[in-house]
Amino acid sequence: MYFEAETYPSPGLPIKDPCLSFWLQNTRSSPLLGCRTTESLPPSVDVVIIGSGLSGAATAYYLLTGSNSPKSVLMLEAREACDGATGRNGGHCRPYVFQGYYEYKERFGKEEALKILAHEMANLHLMNQLIKEEQIDCDFWLGESFDTCIDQAAADKKLKSYQELKEDGGPIEGVVKLTTDSNEAKQLTRMRNAVLTASFPAASLFPYKLVLHLLQLCLSKYGLNLQTHTPVTNVSALTHTDPGQPSEAATEATARWIITTPRGQIRANKVVFATNAYTATLLPEFLGNIVPGQGQCAAIVPTPSYSGKGMMDRTCCYSWEKDNFDYLVQRPKDGIIILGGGKASVPHLDAVLGCTNDSGHLDDGGKQAEITEYLKGAMSKYFVGWHVSGSVRDEKKNEDERSQPRSGEGFLYDWTGIMGYTRDNIPFVGNVEGKPGAYIIAGHCGHGMARIVSCAKGLATLISGGSWSDTGLPESFQPTRDRMKSR
Template structure:
């Protein structure tokens, strides 16, 4: 079913009373809680970045370690550092290899679809290189993931994409192992209804630890100014009334307004993901907020110790239903996300949970909580009845976004020189953001689009912005 996405309200600002995710609960000793580098805001900065999740932190990092680093970078965060989607996701860095090829090919063409797959695989390697280079302790595990179908409808869809990817020259040999034998798929995945599965490289990590390390590194070594609890309420241009053809636009300055004062910037980066349309109204209907839900689960003995799962996984059924999970090697806790198919109304899938009809990351969907509580026993063979202390530990929500192409917006905002966006990750940001941020930093430092290594379809062009229809599974 299609919904006219522009009919949804502006996302507003992040709510002041969000829930705590598993990651945020285990970061209460962080020195970044309530952190403000300076007592008051600086009057100006070369670059202001709005948002301190992985998009904001990684963009700051690649700008500051680059050969043409700005003199000053300021990050403004509405709540705590990394308190948005990055601090609430499933800890899964999992590239799409062949999975989205059919859909991307239909929208963008074969060559661009192949570039997206290559880009995501390169991002996995970039993440590993970054973590090793900066010696980041973030529980990073590099291994493989299962893409499993638990009914024939989902299997047919995956097989079509796999075959198209193969026929179009996509690299599968040595990357993807496809298993179509039902008994073998069940044995490998331990899923009682598995029809087929494919395995390929992926990783898991503690996302808050990654971001907090990058932020602290940029603060201590590169002079980053981080201001938490400083929501941005408006971003205006000093030359907003001028024609787009006016040559003075090359010297445009941006005024960033917060409750604590205003900051003038030469360049501003909107690393605002689901909240982007609040500050950039042209994205209303292009980036539409929604609510996702995750759970931390203490495994039963049959999935503990030497019997832990060896791979992360995502399992699919029907047209577009899926859940995803990792089992953390460090403590064995399972992080399970999804359950949207169990929500009772479309508004819940879009996360419209507060009084204004806007999605937030505070309240939870009770139906999804119950679903996540029992999902391991429903789908996985050998999952025991939970004893005291096992099973659902905690569940939480996060705010992400939906739109038709499931491709992020990265680059200069057309008609607004000096304004850049890195947003719209559709719950798939860990598989793309590091490379997106590095590419954006290259662009901001004077490089060409070709220099960025970003797929052309990521650009926030006017043509892309005109397509405001969004498909949901309801």
């Protein structure tokens, strides 16, 4: 995302009264609500993980199931478990398979750009493997996604990445199906303004249920201690005055941290910042390197022409000039459409960039009225036959023969969530340079479902004593001082 300002204020802590997303509305029976494994906080632990979204949950899972697992892991969450970006996203696990390649290549070079894209496909396979092995019931659907351009400017940009990746020997054949004939693209996608489209592997899921299962597994089998409604207000290095040990900040071998909360302090050997948009509150060096951004999603009850046999058989993203885009999934389980985007409808991007308000209230900036109105009309604006009473695939049906929407049909509800954006559009994963024993997995740029599981597995490898090469992650993800300064 383009940052309109050079600096932004500290994000502070997550607000105390967030709205409920579609996912959170439908999991009010969750045993994680109000979860505190122990009545009081332990005075010391091996590893503290700050944040209980997919980043925190997956890191805990791979740490605790690894070959060199820590003796104790404590997870601290400011609100309810999975009440941040993961519990509010669109449920879309959609890798970039060619998108953005030439920008990555310009910034990082050819080899690293290839690694970034390969990592996202590996993440999709890893998520599929994890869900199968642990038998996780999270409405996981593995299929394909359309990436559709609805004007020529967007089409030219997508084609540039596609063609450059192909010329560089990237994995295009058998992975991406490119359709450049506009009429064919319109027929495939059911989008009236389609210029071109590409189809490739992707998935959708119920994100909260994935995190719920991972956390319950860690709690019941591996001894995780989860403490909700326990915000972390400060993390500081603990100095050592042991005999023979200089009185200075902890070294790699003796790293110790003090984690401060309103309920007391905890000492930890290692600390993991799975804090995404809120990272700079605890790690000031990330101020301006990870910037919060408010997003909106809507749940939509489909019309008859997009129900039953007329349901969409792929997830999709559609884009137009100036990097504007929306995305949607139609849930195979109930047909509900989850539509996210609409940022192009706000007068100024600063209305959402830098914002940490996910209250869902229009009167306090917790939701943008322009985006709500946009999401209400997006399906009929872009998709052919949305209001037709029968199947849109019936070629004899005249699109002008519209039916009146039935009560309960169409726009159901919209909500907000806070994402964390970086200036180079990739996350920060690894050891925080200059702070031994401090690790980060944050800055997912609204694209976390396509990256996090693999990032978490790699980070767990690093925390457990592995080298960076053991993680399999792109080198550019590391939070080095040079990367922080390059902004």
